[in-house]
Amino acid sequence: MANETxxxxxxxxxxxxxxxxxxxxxxxxxLHAADAQMAIENARDVYTRRxxxxxxxxxxxxxxxxxxxxxxxxxxxxxNDKIYRHPTFYNLPDEVxxx
Numbered sequence: 134m135a136n137e138t139x140x141x142x143x144x145x146x147x148x149x150x151x152x153x154x155x156x157x158x159x160x161x162x163x164l165h166a167a168d169a170q171m172a173i174e175n176a177r178d179v180y181t182r183r184x185x186x187x188x189x190x191x192x193x194x195x196x197x198x199x200x201x202x203x204x205x206x207x208x209x210x211x212x213n214d215k216i217y218r219h220p221t222f223y224n225l226p227d228e229v230x231x232x
């Protein structure tokens with residue numbers, strides 16, 4: 134009975150790991166923790182057991198806002214009329230090999 138009346142739910146955190154070879158952080162999963170420090174420590178224990186990462190980000194899930202994939206066409210439509218944003222608009226010099 135005491136557990137039901139005093140039940141405290143820890144917030145959900147999203148975990149992002151940057152691998153040793155990677156340049157960006159990738160979403161690794163989610164976990165519950167009381168605060169950011171505990172979330173980082175738990176993420177280290179759960180998602181980097183084999184020393185895969187060199188950096189961990191945690192973000193409380195309630196602070197992540199995302200666009201709706203169903204609205205992608207209207208969201209990105211204004212970019213279609215800006216030809217300078219398309220890479221075909223630029224001529225690269227021969228010295229630039231990998232762009």
